Amino acid sequence: MAKDIATMRNIxxxxxxxxxKTTLTERILFFCNRIHAIHEVRGKDxxxxxxxxxxxxxxxxxxxxxxxxxxxxxxxxxxxxxxPGHVDFxxxxxxxxxxxxxxxxxxxxxxxxxxxxxxxxxxxxxxNVPRVAFINKCDRTGANPYRVAEQLREKxxxxxxxxxxxxxxxxxxxxxVDLITMKxxxxxxxxxxxxxxxxxxxxxESEVAEKREIMLDALSMFNEELMxxxxxxxxxxxxxxxxxxxxxTLDLELCPVFVGSAYKNKGVQPxxxxxxxxxxxxxxxxxxxxxxxxxxxxxxxxxxxxxPPVALAFKLEDGQYGQLTYIRxxxxxxxxxxxxxxxxxxxxxxxxxxxxxxxNNMEDITEAGSGDIVALFGIECASGDTFVQxxxxxxxxxxxxxxxxxxxxxxxxxxxxxxxxxxxxxRFTKEDPxxxxxxxxxxxxxxVQGMGELHxxxxxxxxxxxxxxxxxxxxxxxxxxxxxxxxxxxxxTHKKQTGGSGQYARIAGxxxxxxxxxxxxVSQIKGGAIPTEYIPSCDKGFQAALGKGSLVGxxxxxxxxxxxxxxxxxxxxxxxxxxxxGRAAFRExxxxxxxxxLEPIMRVSVEGPTEFQGNIFGSINQRRGIIIGSTDExxxxxxxxxxxxxxxxxxxxxxxxxTQGKAEFTMEFAKYSxxxxxxxxxxxxxxxxxNKKK
Amino acid sequence: MVKAELxxxxxxRILEKATHGGLGxxxxxxxxxxxxxGKTACLVHIATDKLMxxxxxxxxxxxxxxxxxxxxxxxIFKEISLKRELEDAMEVHDELIKNRVIMNFxxxxxxxxxxxxxxxxxIENGQKSTDAIVIDGYDFxxxxxxxxxxxxxxxxxxxxxIWFTDSYEGEVVSEGDIPSNLKCCxxxxxxxxxxxxxxxxxxxxxxxxxxxxxxEDLSLILDSKTxxxxxxx
Numbered sequence: 037m038a039k040d041i042a043t044m045r046n047i048x049x050x051x052x053x054x055x056x057k058t059t060l061t062e063r064i065l066f067f068c069n070r071i072h073a074i075h076e077v078r079g080k081d082x083x084x085x086x087x088x089x090x091x092x093x094x095x096x097x098x099x100x101x102x103x104x105x106x107x108x109x110x111x112x113x114x115x116x117x118x119x120p121g122h123v124d125f126x127x128x129x130x131x132x133x134x135x136x137x138x139x140x141x142x143x144x145x146x147x148x149x150x151x152x153x154x155x156x157x158x159x160x161x162x163x164n165v166p167r168v169a170f171i172n173k174c175d176r177t178g179a180n181p182y183r184v185a186e187q188l189r190e191k192x193x194x195x196x197x198x199x200x201x202x203x204x205x206x207x208x209x210x211x212x213v214d215l216i217t218m219k220x221x222x223x224x225x226x227x228x229x230x231x232x233x234x235x236x237x238x239x240x241e242s243e244v245a246e247k248r249e250i251m252l253d254a255l256s257m258f259n260e261e262l263m264x265x266x267x268x269x270x271x272x273x274x275x276x277x278x279x280x281x282x283x284x285t286l287d288l289e290l291c292p293v294f295v296g297s298a299y300k301n302k303g304v305q306p307x308x309x310x311x312x313x314x315x316x317x318x319x320x321x322x323x324x325x326x327x328x329x330x331x332x333x334x335x336x337x338x339x340x341x342x343x344p345p346v347a348l349a350f351k352l353e354d355g356q357y358g359q360l361t362y363i364r365x366x367x368x369x370x371x372x373x374x375x376x377x378x379x380x381x382x383x384x385x386x387x388x389x390x391x392x393x394x395x396n397n398m399e400d401i402t403e404a405g406s407g408d409i410v411a412l413f414g415i416e417c418a419s420g421d422t423f424v425q426x427x428x429x430x431x432x433x434x435x436x437x438x439x440x441x442x443x444x445x446x447x448x449x450x451x452x453x454x455x456x457x458x459x460x461x462x463r464f465t466k467e468d469p470x471x472x473x474x475x476x477x478x479x480x481x482x483x484v485q486g487m488g489e490l491h492x493x494x495x496x497x498x499x500x501x502x503x504x505x506x507x508x509x510x511x512x513x514x515x516x517x518x519x520x521x522x523x524x525x526x527x528x529t530h531k532k533q534t535g536g537s538g539q540y541a542r543i544a545g546x547x548x549x550x551x552x553x554x555x556x557x558v559s560q561i562k563g564g565a566i567p568t569e570y571i572p573s574c575d576k577g578f579q580a581a582l583g584k585g586s587l588v589g590x591x592x593x594x595x596x597x598x599x600x601x602x603x604x605x606x607x608x609x610x611x612x613x614x615x616x617x618g619r620a621a622f623r624e625x626x627x628x629x630x631x632x633x634l635e636p637i638m639r640v641s642v643e644g645p646t647e648f649q650g651n652i653f654g655s656i657n658q659r660r661g662i663i664i665g666s667t668d669e670x671x672x673x674x675x676x677x678x679x680x681x682x683x684x685x686x687x688x689x690x691x692x693x694x695t696q697g698k699a700e701f702t703m704e705f706a707k708y709s710x711x712x713x714x715x716x717x718x719x720x721x722x723x724x725x726x727n728k729k730k
Numbered sequence: 731m732v733k734a735e736l737x738x739x740x741x742x743r744i745l746e747k748a749t750h751g752g753l754g755x756x757x758x759x760x761x762x763x764x765x766x767x768g769k770t771a772c773l774v775h776i777a778t779d780k781l782m783x784x785x786x787x788x789x790x791x792x793x794x795x796x797x798x799x800x801x802x803x804x805x806i807f808k809e810i811s812l813k814r815e816l817e818d819a820m821e822v823h824d825e826l827i828k829n830r831v832i833m834n835f836x837x838x839x840x841x842x843x844x845x846x847x848x849x850x851x852x853i854e855n856g857q858k859s860t861d862a863i864v865i866d867g868y869d870f871x872x873x874x875x876x877x878x879x880x881x882x883x884x885x886x887x888x889x890x891x892i893w894f895t896d897s898y899e900g901e902v903v904s905e906g907d908i909p910s911n912l913k914c915c916x917x918x919x920x921x922x923x924x925x926x927x928x929x930x931x932x933x934x935x936x937x938x939x940x941x942x943x944x945x946e947d948l949s950l951i952l953d954s955k956t957x958x959x960x961x962x963x
Contacts (some may be wrong), residue, residue, distance in 0.1 A: 233769055646844075650851035657856035665796035665832035668840060676796065 041339055041407045042317050044115045046364070048165075050156040051560065052144035055463050060142055060298040061116065063266075067229075067304055068107035068114070104135075104351075104362050104409045106392050112312045114411040131350040132161055132418060134432075135364040138315030139167040140307065145179040145205075145295070149187040155700060157192045158643065166285045168292050168310050169194075174210045175297040180461045185293050193670050197254045198710045199281070200249050200306065203237060208468055212295055212303050213240060216277050221306060229301035236356040255280040258290065278313055285314045323366050325422070325430040332729045335430065337367040339406045339471060344368050344425035345376065348432040351418050352467065353411075360411045363404075363423065366432065370410070370423075377426040378417055384426060389413035399611040404428070418466040423458045440472055440485035441636035441681055441705050444492050445510035456505035457482075464495050471495060481510070482668060488638065489685055490705050514682045515636060516719070517708055518585030519594045520629035523548035527601075528621035540608035541617035543574055547601035547625040555582060558597025558598040566602035570614040574599055577618020587631050587716075589721040593708075597622070633716045636681040639706040642691065644699025645672065651694040659683035660712075678706055733782055733822055734861070736814045741950060741961050742779045748948055751937045753893070753921055755861075756886040760870075761934075762896040762909045763925035768932060769895040770866055771957035774802045777864045778810065778894060781826040782929040787840060788849060789832045796834045799866075803830070809956045821931040831857055842877040846884050853888060862891040870896045870911045878915035906944070908937055925952060934959060 049064075051057035117136055139160055143153060160167055171181040181202055188196035203220060204210040211222040213236050220240075225232040236244055241491060252272065256263035259280035265272050284290025294310055296303015319339040325346055326332040335344055345368030353360045363370070370376070372390045377383070390413050392399045404410040417423075422432045448454040461473045461484070470484045470493075486492045489512055499505040503640045527544035543566065550556055557575045566574065578597045585592045640661065642652050646668060652675050656663055661679035684703065691699050711719065731739075746752040753759045762931075763769050777787045791799050807826070811819040831852060835845055853860050885892045898909040908922055917923075922938035932952040936944055949962040 646848065649848060650855045653852050653857075654855035662828050663831050663852070663856060664800070664827075665834060666848070666852070667796060667834040667843065670840075673848070 037078070041319050041341075041405065043112050044317050044407050045112060045311055045315055046117060046137045046318065046407070046409055047311060047315055048117045048132065048136040049115060049142060050137045050139050050167075051153070056144065056298050057142050060140075060170065060172060060304070062649045063298045063301065063304045064114075064116065064308065065105065065107055067308065068109050068451040083367075104393060104411070106394050106409070109308045109312060112684070114311060114645055117168060117409065131348075133165065134588070135348065135350050136163070136165055137318060137321050138311070139165050140311065141167045141169045143169060143184050143188075144173050144176075145171045145181045145184055146176050146645070148184045149191045155189060157194070159190055161288075164288060164315055165643060166288055166314075168285065168294060168307070168314055169196060170303070171293060171295045172298055172308050174295050174302065175206055175207060175300045177206050178370075179205045179209070179296045181205075181293075188291060189292065191671065193672070195254065195284070195289055196291045196293050197251050198247055198295075199251065199292045199310070200295050200303070201240060201244050203240065209297055209300065212243050212306065214306065215244065215251050216274055218244070218248070223301050223302075223303075225303070231305050242321045252277070254290070255284065258284040258287075282314050286316055286320055309728075320328045325432050328429045328431055332431075337430075339367065341369045341405050343406075344428055344607065345370050346422070346428065346430055346432070347376075347423045349412075349415075349417050349419050349421045349423065352417075361413075361415045361417055361419075362409065362411050364409050365404050367406055367408055368425065369403050369405055375426065376423040377428075379422040379424060379429070379431045380418065381416075381421070383416075387412060388415075388573060402622070418469070420467075420469065420628075438485060439515070439705075440470060441515050441638075442488060442492065442514060442515045443483050443485040445476070445479070445481040446496070446507045447510075449506040449508060456503045457499060457507055460495075460499045460503040460505055464498070465487055485515070487705055488681070490688060492702075496702050512685060516588055516590040517634040518587050518590055518592045518631055518712070519634055520547065520549050520592075520626065521632050522630050524601050524625050524629045526621045526625035526628075528617055528624060529603075530617035530620060533608075538605075538608035539610065539613040539616065540603075540605035541612065541613040542603040543599055543600040543621055544618050545597065547622070547629055548596050549599070549629075550596035552592050554593045554595070555579065556596040559597065560598060560600040561602065565604075566599070567604060567609075570604065570609065570611065571599075573611045573614035574602075574618040577615040577620075578622050580615065581619045581622035581626070586626060587633065588634055590633075592626070593634070594629075633711040633719055634708040635711045637706050637709045638678045638681050638684060639676050640677050640684070640701055640703040642673060642677075642699055642701040643676060644691075644695050646673045648695040649673050649675070652691070652699060655687070655694060662686075674711065679703075680709075680711075681705075731814045732817050736810070736816055737779060738781045739814070740779055740782075741959050742952060742959065745936075745948065745959075747937060748946070749921055750942060753891045755889045755891055757920035757940075758882060758885060758892045758894065758918055759923070760894045760896050760912060760919055761923045761925060762898060762903075762912060764899065764927075765897050767925055767927060768952045768954075768957060769897065769925060770802060771806065772919040772934070772952060772959055773864050773866055773893060773895050774806045775810075775957075775959050777830070777862070778803065778806050778826070780862050781829055782810075783963065784829070786829045786859045787831075788831065788852060788857060788860055788863045789894035790831065790841070790845060790849065790863060790865040791834050792874075793834065796832050799832050799834070806958065809958050813956065813958070842880055846880060850884075850888070860888075860890065862893065866895050867892055868894055868896070870894075870915070874911070874915045878918040882918040888954070906935070906937055931962070933962075 049057055049061055055714060101231045107114050107116065117132060141157060143149060173179060174181055185196045185198055188194045199215055201213040201215065202209060203213060211220055213220050220234045220236050222234060223229045250268055255277060255531045256266055259276060262272060262276050262280050280294050285292060290311065292314060294307050298304055301618050303540050323337045324334045325337050327335045345365060347363040347365045347370055349361050349363050351362040370387060372387055374387050375384055376387060378385060390404060392401050393411055420433050424430055430552065448457045465473055470487045474483055476483050484492055496507060496509060499507060523546055525546045529542040532539040532540060557578065559571050561571060644652055653663065653711050656677045656679060660683050661677040661678050664676045664678060666673055666675045691701060761772050777789060780787050789799060809821060816822060820941050833848060833852060849863060881892060896909065896912060898911055901910060903909050903924055908916060912922060919938060920940050924935050924937050926933050926935065932954060934948055934950040935954060938947050950959055951962050953960040
């Protein structure tokens with residue numbers, strides 16, 4: 037049975053490394069399952085109760101690492117999606133954020149908002165993910181949740197509002213006061229840290245009243261009725277407050293703050309209640325697909341079950357159960373045994389096993405409804421693929437895959453790494469279409485290609501971490517291109533008469549710059565100056581010359597070749613002769629057509645505190661960058677610039693040291709542009725010297 | 731038409747002539763109008779004209795996204811280059827972009843100090859040869875006397891021309907008069923122009939020209955079709 041969409045929550049848990057993300061996740065699994073377990077074992081003489089909780093966690097430890105874990109909290113179904121640990125802006129992180137509808141932002145009550153909290157918050161903002169904050173570790177020495185809530189406001193620009201007041205801090209932290217129900221909550225109802233409600237301790241009364249006032253004041257923005265009741269100083273119904281919090285959270289204009297200590301089992305259940313009450317269900321979020329029949333125009337998907345299915349494969353996992361493909365269903369129903377169509381590979385496939393991953397087991401299901409996150413078994417696909425019902429031509433991701441702009445040679449450190457490296461590469465290329473690999477004919481080295489230095493670094497790092505493959509890397513190479521800047525005529529005769537059958541071919545025409553495509557061939561031959569069968573040979577000859585330009589040996593782009601005259605010999609002309617003539621004619625014409633070198637230009641976006649904006653501007657200027665614009669948002673600023681890729685090597689280190697590690701940058705390929713003359717001369721000289729050495 | 735000729739024939743030369751050589755560095759100018767009449771278009775045209783004369787401009791705005799502003803520049807550039815059949819338009823365009831920076835402040839209540847600090851950081855760390863700042867969307871109804879004192883000092887210190895837009899509501903500004911929200915800081919403003927809807931045409935009137943008496947009408951309008959400043963026909 038497909039589930040009721042309104043009871044679904046797809047959430048991520050985002051945090052700085054030491055804020056207790058793992059502990060909180062474990063506790064959530066524990067408490068959700070407990071409830072499940074108590075229902076099941078009821079009456080069977082406390083089987084569940086005597087089990088050691090630590091052991092349960094150990095058992096579950098493995099499943100925490102899975103891409104999506106399904107848990108039940110009351111009537112609510114929560115899919116906890118693992119957000120990748122590395123915070124870099126890669127396709128993988130992007131996909132994980134995409135399938136989330138909401139998030140819990142975990143902060144440490146001692147350390148507060150840390151650099152990584154800023155990064156994850158930025159990512160959540162980028163994808164418009166509504167969030168609730170959980171200030172963890174209130175039992176630690178130096179805990180100060182109020183200060184952290186204030187930092188959320190100052191550093192993250194979030195409208196943070198405390199929804200609870202902690203009862204005691206540091207080692208005295210024993211519970212929380214809920215500012216909506218105005219009740220104290222303790223976690224000692226039973227041995228499983230069950231919830232016990234009580235009246236508010238008298239010493240906290242004035243503080244609670246004050247905080248409630250602040251909370252209601254902030255919430256009155258989101259509900260007029262609430263504002264009126266406040267002005268009239270009347271009793272405010274609880275539901276009205278819940279509604280206001282929910283509205284503010286979903287509109288991304290409010291960040292409700294909860295407190296507790298996951299390790300000491302304080303505050304986890306109220307946080308789960310908050311996930312239920314305030315975070316969106318799939319229908320609250322608008323999801324868009326791209327219509328491939330209509331120039332990738334955006335279309336809004338409807339989270340309803342009676343529409344044709346659209347799903348996104350967001351993660352592949354080689355786990356203990358074999359190859360799993362995690363999908364999020366955005367529209368319609370995915371049924372076991374039904375047929376789906378993979379938009380990228382253009383292949384139909386049958387849905388075999390369909391499973392839901394729980395914290396402690398895997399459940400076979402027959403169908404998955406709109407909004408749900410489930411896994412498929414044994415599907416041949418790459419992550420990022422869109423599955424639809426045959427006939428739809430929608431894609432969740434743009435089908436446009438940019439050409440890689442940077443390459444790097446890699447070499448395994450030892451023999452055992454070699455196999456692992458191959459395995460890792462195979463996997464990564466499946467996961468990320470912008471990451472490619474090949475073996476260079478000349479040097480016999482393995483080359484990886486990608487969209488930037490950082491992009492490749494992340495994969496090298498993952499090879500080490502996930503596949504235990506240590507590799508050595510060469511210096512990164514920029515993927516330059518060559519092009520011509522003016523139209524020239526050519527007229528070339530290829531003649532060879534040294535014993536055996538001779539070779540003869542003459543071709544004439546013109547070469548011109550072409551903005552429409554990388555290469556175009558036009559034949560204007562009339563009267564059989566070149567016989568029809570040899571015309572494709574000329575084309576082949578030209579194309580053979582495109583691969584390596586004469587300036588720096590990089591591919592030539594943006595060329596249109598037109599042939600309009602030629603000559604052949606009844607005996608000596610051949611396919612081969614015309615191909616050779618084509619290649620030579622191209623080379624000769626190319627050098628006359630004022631060839632230029634093009635370099636990849638990256639659209640760089642740097643984000644950091646305003647106090648360092650001067651350093652950021654300066655660092656871009658030193659790199660031949662053009663600043664397009666900057667945006668100030670309170671204490672943070674974002675600078676957008678176009679910078680040549682060749683100047684971006686090592687930028688992360690420079691940026692880190694000039695901003696005390698507080699700024700970060702992302703970049704993506706923007707366009708190819710002409711290299712300035714001084715630099716192109718250097719490149720040509722370098723290339724010539726390299727050739728001489730050979 | 732080549733670039734130099736185009737700028738020579740620009741209707742903005744009329745404005746320069748009428749204002750005795752233009753705004754001049756260290757000075758502030760304001761274009762005022764009701765909302766939605768075309769102040770931004772005027773400002774972008776003025777900035778584009780400067781860029782075409784190889785000057786460097788920083789555009790300051792308070793909107794939500796920089797790409798909207800970039801689109802303004804693209805549109806205005808396209809209109810100018812089409813109208814005058816500019817040669818090598820793409821190359822000229824790419825040159826202009828290098829000399830233009832957009833700085834956007836999208837936070838509520840960002841202070842003038844903060845804006846000036848950011849602009850200063852930009853100038854000192856990259857755009858050293860900045861000639862002019864254009865500021866779109868500043869609210870003159872809030873502490874403008876204080877802020878304009880600072881802006882004036884800033885303009886003098888960094889030797890810049892600074893252009894503002896001002897939007898006034900619910901007020902009928904009579905011929906030759908200054909909108910009331912500018913009166914408190916009038917002493918810091920060297921040039922004030924009012925863009926007004928007179929029937930079908932949108933007239934651009936000069937109401938303050940340094941310390942000179944305004945003798946004649948500018949005869950400039952904002953063309954509602956191209957959104958360019960043009961001569962009155």
